[in-house]
Amino acid sequence: MEKDELMARLADLAQGKDTPESWQQWWDEHKEQTASLLSPGEFLQLRPRQHGFKWVPLIAGQKVAVAILQSAGISVEASPVYHERYLEELDNFSREQKRLQKEKQSTFKTNFPQLCTRYPRFCRALARVLEVTDEIRMPAAPELITEQEHLLEFTFPDAVREFFTLTAGIRLSAGITVDLSSTFILEMDAHRYCVLGEYFKEADGDLLLLTAGEQTILYYAHERNQVTKLCNNMNELLELKLSRYLNSQ
Numbered sequence: 001m002e003k004d005e006l007m008a009r010l011a012d013l014a015q016g017k018d019t020p021e022s023w024q025q026w027w028d029e030h031k032e033q034t035a036s037l038l039s040p041g042e043f044l045q046l047r048p049r050q051h052g053f054k055w056v057p058l059i060a061g062q063k064v065a066v067a068i069l070q071s072a073g074i075s076v077e078a079s080p081v082y083h084e085r086y087l088e089e090l091d092n093f094s095r096e097q098k099r100l101q102k103e104k105q106s107t108f109k110t111n112f113p114q115l116c117t118r119y120p121r122f123c124r125a126l127a128r129v130l131e132v133t134d135e136i137r138m139p140a141a142p143e144l145i146t147e148q149e150h151l152l153e154f155t156f157p158d159a160v161r162e163f164f165t166l167t168a169g170i171r172l173s174a175g176i177t178v179d180l181s182s183t184f185i186l187e188m189d190a191h192r193y194c195v196l197g198e199y200f201k202e203a204d205g206d207l208l209l210l211t212a213g214e215q216t217i218l219y220y221a222h223e224r225n226q227v228t229k230l231c232n233n234m235n236e237l238l239e240l241k242l243s244r245y246l247n248s249q
Contacts, residue, residue: 001033007074010065016079020054042068055086097132105130112136115166122238125246131173140168140180152185154194157215159234174249175200176242
């Protein structure tokens with residue numbers, strides 16, 4: 001392949017004559033020759049990148065192709081077709097995500113009837129904001145809860161054990177995680193805490209804490225490096241604090 005053949009091929013790319021498949025195929029077949037005709041920087045920028053949206057690599061490649069052509073004194077007008085296809089792809093993706101979100105929200109109460117009966121306010125708020133990537137785990141067997149307690153050398157309050165018998169854990173993109181398998185012991189300022197989960201009320205990384213023999217839920221604000229009482233028990237955490245937080249999202 002000669003330099004003028006490469007310029008002609010880049011002009012096709014710039015003018016919107018490619019599909020994601022045809023551009024990737026051409027690149028795979030000609031990348032070694034292309035590398036010999038371009039600078040290392042141009043070659044690396046032109047190389048198709050892996051992306052979740054298939055038209056994005058063409059948009060990036062088109063931009064680089066136009067720059068290479070212009071630096072060679074070749075005038076070319078970039079076609080809007082790749083950007084238009086990307087917008088269509090993005091729109092279809094958004095519609096599918098909304099469909100999946102509604103489906104997940106509508107099946108939540110069916111899949112977790114006991115959880116919703118026990119914590120109605122929390123579950124109503126949760127169902128409203130539930131995202132596709134959020135995880136609500138199936139109930140944990142009592143022996144699994146006991147096994148985790150032995151591992152931690154910490155006994156969960158009765159209300160916390162009850163919660164885990166209704167779901168082994170929740171992981172919400174809204175900034176809440178209460179997951180049996182993720183509980184761990186944190187020793188800080190001469191105190192021993194069991195970390196129940198994460199609650200990003202003030203900032204990412206803030207924690208929900210338990211102390212031995214107590215029902216009280218504590219809150220650790222890591223930016224202030226301060227532990228304060230959050231609520232009296234697990235029921236108040238879910239039905240008051242977390243439900244209010246989710247309703248504000």
